[in-house]
Amino acid sequence: MLNxxxxxxxxxxxxxxxxxxxxxxxxxANSGNEEGAATNAPTNAASNAPSGDVKLSGEIKVDxxxxxxxxxxxxxxxxxxxxxxVRVPVGVSGTGGGFKQFCAGEIAIADASRPIKDEEATVxxxxxxxxxxxxxxxxxxxxxxxxxxxxxDHLTVEELNKIFVTGSTVKTWKDVRDTWPAEPIxxxxxxxxxxTYDYFNEAILDKAGIRNDEAITFSEDDNxxxxxxxxxxxxxxYFGFAYFEENADKLKVVPIDGGSGPIAPTYDxxxxxxxxxxxxxxxxxxNNKELERPEVKEFANYYINNIGPLAGEVGYVALxxxxxxxxxxxxx
Amino acid sequence: xxxxxDANRRQIAGRRRTDWLLHILFVVATSVGVIALCALIIDIxxxxxxxxxxxxxxxxxxxxxEGSGMKSALVGxxxxxxxxAPVSFIFGVGAAIYLEEYAKKGWFTRMIQLNISTLxxxxxxxxxxLGLALFVRLLALDRSLIAGALTMTLLVLPIIIVxxxxxxxxxxxxRRDASFALGATKWQTVSRSVMPSALPGVLTGVxxxxxxxxxxxxxxxxxxxxxxxxxxxxxxxxxxxxxxxQVYNWLSKPQAxxxxxxxxxxxxxxxxxxxxxxxxxxxxxxxxxxx
Numbered sequence: 001m002l003n004x005x006x007x008x009x010x011x012x013x014x015x016x017x018x019x020x021x022x023x024x025x026x027x028x029a030n031s032g033n034e035e036g037a038a039t040n041a042p043t044n045a046a047s048n049a050p051s052g053d054v055k056l057s058g059e060i061k062v063d064x065x066x067x068x069x070x071x072x073x074x075x076x077x078x079x080x081x082x083x084x085x086v087r088v089p090v091g092v093s094g095t096g097g098g099f100k101q102f103c104a105g106e107i108a109i110a111d112a113s114r115p116i117k118d119e120e121a122t123v124x125x126x127x128x129x130x131x132x133x134x135x136x137x138x139x140x141x142x143x144x145x146x147x148x149x150x151x152x153d154h155l156t157v158e159e160l161n162k163i164f165v166t167g168s169t170v171k172t173w174k175d176v177r178d179t180w181p182a183e184p185i186x187x188x189x190x191x192x193x194x195x196t197y198d199y200f201n202e203a204i205l206d207k208a209g210i211r212n213d214e215a216i217t218f219s220e221d222d223n224x225x226x227x228x229x230x231x232x233x234x235x236x237x238y239f240g241f242a243y244f245e246e247n248a249d250k251l252k253v254v255p256i257d258g259g260s261g262p263i264a265p266t267y268d269x270x271x272x273x274x275x276x277x278x279x280x281x282x283x284x285x286x287n288n289k290e291l292e293r294p295e296v297k298e299f300a301n302y303y304i305n306n307i308g309p310l311a312g313e314v315g316y317v318a319l320x321x322x323x324x325x326x327x328x329x330x331x332x
Numbered sequence: 333x334x335x336x337x338d339a340n341r342r343q344i345a346g347r348r349r350t351d352w353l354l355h356i357l358f359v360v361a362t363s364v365g366v367i368a369l370c371a372l373i374i375d376i377x378x379x380x381x382x383x384x385x386x387x388x389x390x391x392x393x394x395x396x397x398e399g400s401g402m403k404s405a406l407v408g409x410x411x412x413x414x415x416x417a418p419v420s421f422i423f424g425v426g427a428a429i430y431l432e433e434y435a436k437k438g439w440f441t442r443m444i445q446l447n448i449s450t451l452x453x454x455x456x457x458x459x460x461x462l463g464l465a466l467f468v469r470l471l472a473l474d475r476s477l478i479a480g481a482l483t484m485t486l487l488v489l490p491i492i493i494v495x496x497x498x499x500x501x502x503x504x505x506x507r508r509d510a511s512f513a514l515g516a517t518k519w520q521t522v523s524r525s526v527m528p529s530a531l532p533g534v535l536t537g538v539x540x541x542x543x544x545x546x547x548x549x550x551x552x553x554x555x556x557x558x559x560x561x562x563x564x565x566x567x568x569x570x571x572x573x574x575x576x577x578q579v580y581n582w583l584s585k586p587q588a589x590x591x592x593x594x595x596x597x598x599x600x601x602x603x604x605x606x607x608x609x610x611x612x613x614x615x616x617x618x619x620x621x622x623x
Contacts, residue, residue, distance in 0.1 A: 059571070063556070066584070073560045074395045080562055089571040090560035091475075092581070101556075106474070221584055246586035314395055315586060 056295040063091035064098020064111030070314040095195035108290035113195030130288040137311040140265035141278040142244035154255040154262030166209040187216035188237030203277040242315025380595025392562040397589035405578035415481035424492030452490035460554025475556035478568035488541040495537025499530040532616040539612035549576040
């Protein structure tokens with residue numbers, strides 16, 4: 001008898017648990033959270049509410065580049081302090097993955113570490129999605145070698161191209177410059193789905209593609225690249241400035257000569273554009289239809305007006321003030 | 333005579349040596365796993381114990397390591413378990429009962445059986461792709477808690493079915509015969525005679541499957557469990573995140589302080605896993621006494 005009861009008991013409690021949970025969830029979604037049930041409208045219904053004094057609510061979905069993620073995360077975190085009822089979940093699908101969702105209308109904002117490509121723009125257009133592009137900060141792609149590398153002083157863009165381009169015959173450092181040791185180079189690069197790869201490919205390799213042989217390691221995880229380069233004396237790699245800055249004790253950054261003398265990435269050289277061609281703008285793309293929702297509009301305004309100081313905090317470089325004004329004007 | 337004895341002794345000594353060597357080999361084989369696990373746990377404890385403060389559980393994730401917490405991830409994981417457990421129990425055990433007790437043995441059941449065993453070995457990312465196509469896109473559940481939980485249910489179902497089947501099969505046929513002899517119907521036999529004695533095994537299987545699910549990341553990344561979630565899901569259609577994804581996010585940050593956070597996230601996940609496995613053992617012992 002006991003046995004029968006316990007089996008049924010478990011079946012029943014499983015079912016009851018399922019029902020209670022479903023019901024509880026349904027309830028919560030309708031009644032809002034403890035602070036203001038009256039002002040908290042379900043996700044989409046907020047669109048008719050006027051902005052201003054009324055408490056904003058609703059959900060603003062963001063996805064895309066892992067490079068832009070820290071910026072959007074910072075903006076969302078600060079924005080939430082003023083508007084606690086607006087939910088801003090941020091995902092990391094890579095720039096390409098973000099645009100896919102963006103052009104399918106699944107998200108309101110796409111984080112991008114490169115401008116939208118023509119074919120992506122076509123998909124958006126076919127789906128009837130119009131968008132606004134905002135430049136939010138600069139990043140300086142940093143070319144790094146191990147701290148133990150004592151011979152490298154700078155690289156020219158041509159040398160970088162020679163090192164990384166598809167079909168490159170460079171195997172040792174001697175192949176790059178005659179005076180350097182004939183030690184085999186170990187290459188590190190972000191994976192092909194990242195905007196960082198795309199940008200490097202475009203700025204340095206003229207879209208010829210990065211070499212793909214046994215000597216190169218690809219990783220979507222920038223920390224793995226940091227580990228790789230810092231651990232191999234004859235290694236070379238590149239990634240966002242923030243990752244170099246945080247690991248400056250383990251890595252040596254290579255000044256890049258883009259035609260007007262070697263320049264190392266710093267906040268100043270990235271900001272004034274002299275660290276060329278590897279300083280790159282970072283973007284967010286806003287769905288214009290979503291921008292009609294007051295909370296999305298408010299968030300976009302907040303983002304562009306406050307991201308400057310936040311950018312430095314997470315390892316990026318703010319735009320000049322007047323450019324933020326220009327970007328903000330796009331929202332009007 | 334003496335020569336034979338000597339030879340014999342030498343042979344025996346040789347055998348003893350082999351025995352001893354193999355003994356050492358097996359001890360080493362066992363300790364490799366245990367030592368690796370200990371090293372891992374100690375390493376993580378050293379890194380993460382300092383951050384194992386209450387605010388780890390009460391704070392939402394933040395860009396600043398010192399104020400960052402895993403509240404949304406922990407709650408997301410628990411909610412997912414709460415949805416997954418009953419759904420996968422009902423479907424998994426139901427399927428096992430059907431296959432073991434009701435289905436006629438034939439090529440059809442054999443094919444189902446083969447499929448289930450194969451599914452149990454399919455890489456989890458494939459379930460992610462399936463979940464993306466089926467729940468997120470086709471059923472338009474979006475990247476929500478319910479889509480994630482259902483995807484994970486699919487992932488654990490084969491494991492639950494197989495282990496429940498084994499538990500049911502282990503019930504002696506005589507119990508069923510006795511029940512039928514008393515005039516019981518099939519369902520009466522199953523629910524009053526077979527299941528009670530199979531239950532410990534079934535429950536163990538379910539709980540172990542659950543603990544596999546809470547450590548999974550790949551399928552949830554696929555269906556889009558999000559990375560920065562600074563709110564708790566309030567409904568089945570809400571966005572969510574889970575502990576492994578939060579840990580992964582912390583690990584990929586450039587700042588070194590986030591590594592400590594990731595380590596404490598891993599500790600929380602480990603504790604959760606141990607608790608579940610422990611409760612599996614408790615349940616098993618409790619019910620085994622009743623049989």
